[in-house]
Every structure is written in C-alpha cells, then in structure tokens.
Amino acid sequence: MRYPSKLGREELEELISLWDMSPENRRKIHAVLAAEKDLRGPHLFRYYGSKPSKVAEAEKLFGEFIGVKHTLAVNSCTSALVAAFRALGIGMGDEVIVPAYTFFATASTVAACNAIPVMADVDDTLTLDPKDVERRITKRTRAIAVVHMRGAPGQMDEIMKIARKHKLAVVEDVAQACGGSYRGKMLGAIGTIGCFSFDFYKILNCGEGGFVTTDDEWLYTRATSWHDTAACWRPDRYAAERREGELFCGENYRMSELQGAVALAQIRKADRFLKGYRTSRDRILGALRLPDGIALRRLADPEGDTGLCIIFYMPDVERTKRALKALKAEGVPAGGIYDAQIKDWHIYTHWEHVLDLKSVARDGLPWTGVPRAELPRYSKTMCPKALDYLSRAITIDVNWAYTAGDCKRIAAGLNKVLRAL
Numbered sequence: 242m243r244y245p246s247k248l249g250r251e252e253l254e255e256l257i258s259l260w261d262m263s264p265e266n267r268r269k270i271h272a273v274l275a276a277e278k279d280l281r282g283p284h285l286f287r288y289y290g291s292k293p294s295k296v297a298e299a300e301k302l303f304g305e306f307i308g309v310k311h312t313l314a315v316n317s318c319t320s321a322l323v324a325a326f327r328a329l330g331i332g333m334g335d336e337v338i339v340p341a342y343t344f345f346a347t348a349s350t351v352a353a354c355n356a357i358p359v360m361a362d363v364d365d366t367l368t369l370d371p372k373d374v375e376r377r378i379t380k381r382t383r384a385i386a387v388v389h390m391r392g393a394p395g396q397m398d399e400i401m402k403i404a405r406k407h408k409l410a411v412v413e414d415v416a417q418a419c420g421g422s423y424r425g426k427m428l429g430a431i432g433t434i435g436c437f438s439f440d441f442y443k444i445l446n447c448g449e450g451g452f453v454t455t456d457d458e459w460l461y462t463r464a465t466s467w468h469d470t471a472a473c474w475r476p477d478r479y480a481a482e483r484r485e486g487e488l489f490c491g492e493n494y495r496m497s498e499l500q501g502a503v504a505l506a507q508i509r510k511a512d513r514f515l516k517g518y519r520t521s522r523d524r525i526l527g528a529l530r531l532p533d534g535i536a537l538r539r540l541a542d543p544e545g546d547t548g549l550c551i552i553f554y555m556p557d558v559e560r561t562k563r564a565l566k567a568l569k570a571e572g573v574p575a576g577g578i579y580d581a582q583i584k585d586w587h588i589y590t591h592w593e594h595v596l597d598l599k600s601v602a603r604d605g606l607p608w609t610g611v612p613r614a615e616l617p618r619y620s621k622t623m624c625p626k627a628l629d630y631l632s633r634a635i636t637i638d639v640n641w642a643y644t645a646g647d648c649k650r651i652a653a654g655l656n657k658v659l660r661a662l
C-alpha cells in the first residue's frame with residue numbers, strides 16, 4: 242500500500258518562503274508546485290527512509306573533510322560535547338579542564354554530565370595555556386577540553402603531550418574553527434574526539450546542528466548510543482551487550498533530514514567559505530600597519546587559522562576603549578571582548594552557574610559529587626591572564642564575502658585610528 246505523505250506542497254512552500262527571491266520567481270515556483278500531481282513529501286527521520294539519508298551522506302562527507310574514521314551528526318555542538326563526554330565515560334566526581342575563555346557550553350556540558358568543570362587560564366593565543374592546564378590537573382581529572390577559539394587552533398602539541406603524560410582524553414571543541422588545522426592536521430582529528438557546531442553563526446551552518454568526530458570506533462559506538470536514547474543503533478539493535486559499556490540510558494540528539502540536507506550542501510561549500518575568509522584576512526593584514534606597542538594575537542599555527550577574525554592587543558584598557566569608539570565612528574567592524582560591566586557568556590567571570598555552584602535539582606550535583614573541600618577554588622580572579630588579554634583585545638570580524646575594496650577600507654580605518662592613538 243502507498244499511503245499519502247503527511248508532508249506535501251504546504252511544507253515545501255513554507256521552506257521556500259525562508260529563501261529571499263523575486264516575487265516573479267516565487268509565483269513561478271508556486272505555479273509549478275500547484276501543477277505537480279505526484280508531489281510526495283520526504284521521510285525526514287534519518288533512519289528507515291527508502292532513499293539514502295542526507296544525514297548519513299553529510300556524516301560521510303564531513304568525515305572525509307576532517308579526515309577521521311567515524312563521524313556522528315547531532316543537533317548541536319552542545320549535544321556533541323555531552324555525547325563526547327558521555328562516550329568517554331565522564332560522570333560524577335570527574336573533572337574536565339576547560340578554558341576560561343570559551344562559549345559557556347564547553348563548561349556547562351561538563352556539569353550537565355555531573356562532572357566538575359575546572360577553568361584554566363588562556364595565554365596570548367586566547368586558547369588554553371598549557372602551563373596552567375598542567376597546574377590544574379588533580380587525581381580526578383579525566384579530560385582536557387581544548388577550544389579552538391575564534392577561528393584559530395589551540396596549542397595541540399603541548400596539550401597532547403600533557404594529556405599523554407597524565408593519561409587524559411582530549412576533547413576538541415571546534416565549534417568556532419571548522420576547517421582550521423594544526424601542523425597539517427585538521428582540527429577535530431587530533432584529540433581523542435572532536436565536537437563541531439553547525440548553528441547559524443558558525444563557519445558552516447544548518448540552523449542548528451553539530452558533529453562528533455573520532456578515530457576510535459568504541460567511542461563512536463557509545464556516542465551514537467547516547468545520541469539515540471537507549472543504545473538503539475547498533476548492528477543488531479536488540480542483541481545483548483557485546484561488550485560492557487555498550488548499553489546505557491541516553492538522550493535524543495538526532496539530526497533530522499532537514500538539517501542534514503542543508504549541512505550536506507554547506508560541507509560541499511566549505512572550501513569556498515574558507516578561501517573567502519582567508520583571502521579577506523590576508524588583504525586586511527597586508528594593508529595593516531600596527532604601531533609599536535600593539536600586538537597581533539599569537540597563532541599556535543598561522544597556516545591553520547580559518548581567518549574568521551583578526552585580533553590584536555592594545556597596550557592598556559583605556560586605549561582599548563578609545564580605539565573601539567574611534568573604530569566604530571570609522572565604520573570598522575571592530576569589537577571589544579571583555580568588559581567586566583557587560584555580561585557575556587564567553588568569559589568565565591560571568592559563569593555564575595559555576596562560580597556560585599548552581600544545581601538543577603535538590604541533589605546539588607555536580608558540586609556534591611566530590612567532597613566540598615576538594616572542589617576547585619572558583620573565583621572571578623582565578624584566571625588573571627585571560628582577563629588581562631581579553632580586556633585589551635580588539636577583534637575585527639572578517640567576512641568570507643568581503644571585496645578587495647571592503648578590506649582596503651577596513652585596513653585604512655584601522656591604520657588611521659591606531660596611528661592617532
């Protein structure tokens with residue numbers, strides 16, 4: 242029996258209405274769809290469809306792009322991080338080191354797994370300072386979550402060396418640096434497991450979405466189980482556990498075919514976007530004349546930077562504020578990163594959920610998972626280098642579609658303001 246699909250012309254028209262186009266072409270599409278007598282909507286669940294799954298195709302292509310053996314699509318990077326920590330077996334009483342500067346999700350997902358996020362300082366790369374990471378390791382530390390912040394790679398040689406020495410897993414949060422690399426290896430293929438965001442603001446996006454990447458088949462199996470509620474997707478779904486740790490209760494982070502289709506098209510265009518970002522960055526940098534005392538952010542590997550932004554440090558906070566005001570007046574797309582008075586979930590001083598040990602339930606977890614005296618000494622001053630660098634940092638947004646003229650204007654505005662200061 243062939244039953245009608247619940248999804249038909251109306252749903253397709255709603256989708257099409259999301260795209261901007263001329264009223265004339267919209268009318269033409271509407272007429273074509275109205276004349277179509279056999280329009281059948283898609284099977285939007287990634288499993289069980291009669292056609293090849295877009296999600297599965299996106300996973301395959303993304304795995305090839307990053308250069309890993311296993312890739313799992315999920316509905317966000319937040320989900321990817323939880324699935325990664327859960328796949329690693331991280332739970333109550335464990336500690337995970339996270340940077341003081343990252344979107345809060347890197348820390349909140351540790352706590353959502355009932356584990357303790359331990360903030361470590363960042364250095365002039367604005368990524369984890371390896372020396373501080375080593376200082377924060379305790380007998381409870383299970384993993385280091387390195388974040389490739391603002392488009393640029395973290396210091397992977399040093400982080401991997403520390404992880405090997407202390408037998409820790411490395412979770413790469415690549416939400417902000419998809420397509421970046423470190424010493425010739427793609428980010429997300431270096432650590433134990435990689436987590437990507439495809440939310441609207443990222444280098445590649447499908448509205449909301451994410452990917453988990455790993456070379457470890459067992460971690461992939463466990464992440465896949467976690468992402469699908471109850472170890473559903475195994476070679477034999479209802480079979481007994483093949484190995485202890487295969488069956489457990491999970492959640493639902495599945496990506497739908499709608500997101501999968503958009504993600505697939507985006508992955509195919511990745512090189513075009515990355516080339517655009519890098520060309521724009523190089524054009525601006527090529528024309529930029531930084532006066533003495535103003536330093537560009539140090540890049541752990543300049544070759545691997547995605548080109549998403551250009552960051553430099555002013556000599557002091559007062560001049561940072563003056564420069565920002567003047568750059569705004571010049572129409573330069575510049576922004577500050579840290580101002581104690583302005584709330585921003587990317588800087589640990591604003592993570593009151595962690596600093597004040599907030600809990601979702603009466604059990605007080607994750608903070609009650611270790612003896613109180615053994616909790617990290619959370620304070621707003623625990624990572625002073627992050628605050629120093631971030632309060633003097635100015636970031637210039639780079640767009641992949643800037644023209645040569647746009648770049649010239651931005652560099653001219655920067656040169657004018659910085660010289661005058």
Ligand SMILES: Cc1ncc(COP(=O)(O)O)c(C=O)c1O
Binds near residue numbers: 318320416417440450
């Ligand atoms: C560094 C970092 N990690 C994780 C996330 C969470 O990503 P998502 O919005 O896909 O959950 C973000 C998003 O802004 C991010 O910037």
